[in-house]
Amino acid sequence: DGGITQSPKYLFRKEGQNVTLSCEQNLNHDAMYWYRQDPGQGLRLIYYSQIVNDFQKGDIAEGYSVSREKKESFPLTVTSAQKNPTAFYLCASSTLTGGRFYGYTFGSGTRLTVV
Amino acid sequence: AQTVTQSQPEMSVQEAETVTLSCTYDTSESDYYLFWYKQPPSRQMILVIRQEAYKQQNATENRFSVNFQKAAKSFSLKISDSQLGDAAMYFCAYRSADNYGQNFVFGPGTRLSVLP
Numbered sequence: 001d002g003g004i005t006q007s008p009k010y011l012f013r014k015e016g017q018n019v020t021l022s023c024e025q026n027l028n029h030d031a032m033y034w035y036r037q038d039p040g041q042g043l044r045l046i047y048y049s050q051i052v053n054d055f056q057k058g059d060i061a062e063g064y065s066v067s068r069e070k071k072e073s074f075p076l077t078v079t080s081a082q083k084n085p086t087a088f089y090l091c092a093s094s095t096l097t098g099g100r101f102y103g104y105t106f107g108s109g110t111r112l113t114v115v
Numbered sequence: 116a117q118t119v120t121q122s123q124p125e126m127s128v129q130e131a132e133t134v135t136l137s138c139t140y141d142t143s144e145s146d147y148y149l150f151w152y153k154q155p156p157s158r159q160m161i162l163v164i165r166q167e168a169y170k171q172q173n174a175t176e177n178r179f180s181v182n183f184q185k186a187a188k189s190f191s192l193k194i195s196d197s198q199l200g201d202a203a204m205y206f207c208a209y210r211s212a213d214n215y216g217q218n219f220v221f222g223p224g225t226r227l228s229v230l231p
Contacts, residue, residue: 033218037158042206042223058218088158100167101210103150104219106160 002027006091006107012115013078013085021076021110023091032074033092033104036060043090049074078112086114117142119209119222127228128197135182136192136225138207145169146212149183149190154224155203163205166190168212194227202229
């Protein structure tokens, strides 16, 4: 079955550590996205990529980095510069069908906690 | 810039009853998409319904339907015959039909409780 796989489901980070969240899709989607969700809040865009080897900052990119070396993969690194990284992280992908947009497909998320 | 507003932070409905969630948006564009996503306690985001702005007919998906009022920039979601499994956060989202560099604009969400 096609879908988006995020791993790990739960991640614990010590102060000052970099951690990488994995996002893999087998939907052949061109675009991929990373969102952050804080408790009781909506979704805020961190980074997005519309093609391989290209990505753009979203609204809250500071303290995060990404890469897009393969169409299927869009890992997110939370660096030590991100002062409040405890949150739920969602990866999504999308494509156009017949030139029209049909929405995002989301992964199941990663819960990151700083310990 | 586009904005999406959901004026009801929380709502509740009795099982088997009907509930309507409100969404308004602000845009100067004429061609765009609107969506409702559901986020249950598992936190998996699930697409509920999609509407294309150039289509006047309101979208429906089983018990879920929308009331799309383009001139009023309103996009409400109606859930009929509410079930316990409908309890979730519901997010309204906007996306321009300009396919270059466009992303979703999400509303803040409405938490729906279903009472047995």
